[in-house]
Amino acid sequence: MRILLINGSPKGKRSNSLKLAYSFIKGLENGCTSNKEELSVDELHIASMNIGACKGCFTCWQKTPGRCCINDDMQTVIKKLISADLILWSFPLYYFNVPGMLKNLIDRQLPMSLPFMSSRQDGYGSGSHDARYDMEGKRHVLISTCGFYSADENYDSVLRMF
Template sequence: MKIVAFNGSPRAEESGTHVMVDAFLEGAAQAGAEVENVFLARKKIEHCLGCFQCWASPAGRCVLKDDMEDLIGRYSAADIVVFATPLHNDNISSHLKVFIDRLLPTGDPHFEVDEGGETVHPTRGGKVPKFVMISNCGFPEQSHFQVLRLLTKRMARNYKTEFVAEIYRGGGPWLTEPAAAEAVEGYRELVRAAGEEVVTAGRLSEETRERLEQPLIPSPDFLDFYRQGVNQYWDDLWARKG
């Protein structure tokens, strides 16, 4: 099994997103998968021109000459693709959005009707990878991932596939906070287990999904402590900058 993660964080290896993806891929590799971690911030990916030239011929080639041709090859060769992103304005990062937009050549321009009676594009045929979504956000509550939870449903429909795992983490700044190292390592162990489970069972169990939704630091005072700490950080920063 081949798993390729496309990390859309602008901070690449320094990000909380990477902390999560790295643990997931470790678990998947331990279960026997071949894994690859691609940092989109390190790639040259131009914005889609909306010219539809990739749909104008059966070959499906984009007119832009950048790193996307290689990345589409990696995407198409994968059995499972991980979309990883920090939460920006309730949605995926701009790096990941541009990458997904440029996957247009993998689709077919014709119309068909799905089982729900809604118009959709077919695929060009061949293998379609299954998907995983991994994300973290600065806000502490899990409720902030509502848009991503809906997006995964629409993407699964549009790409004729399924999301075998969704892993979301509120309070993302704690993932790279040395003071929270013990709690983060416990969380990473859970994400490693999720990576193993996706390889061995094909999807996350209900028990694993529920555990992944639990607070990073299970304390009744954590939310207030976290909010106050974030506010203090910005107050101190503003004070230093006058």
């Protein structure tokens, strides 16, 4: 199993949510050892990467399908997202959503979608874009910390976004 750990904390490797993510991975490793499944972990620490904000120009849909016009670390991120079996999102909750630099990464996944709309019947909006790449069967795990005494209603926007 190929795991992509995306650390979205501005604190980088000093992140509390990252410590929880490492514990999760250790649990997976223990489980995979008993199943004799090979496990590889690739880490991305967004705080030390160069990922600019989406310009909303849609070049990735029109002029260079599947490729953003911004030349930064996002091309590497997309390749890793495509090849991962499990994507582990690790981040602190800042003001009812993910930190801004993680939101940039999420927005910059636009080249991974096709420009055409499809109707949805799953209760998450009326339409969506089909994936440009085969993302079927990928699993996502969210690990997050926050300073609130309860998670109730504080993670609503995060859950809707993911």
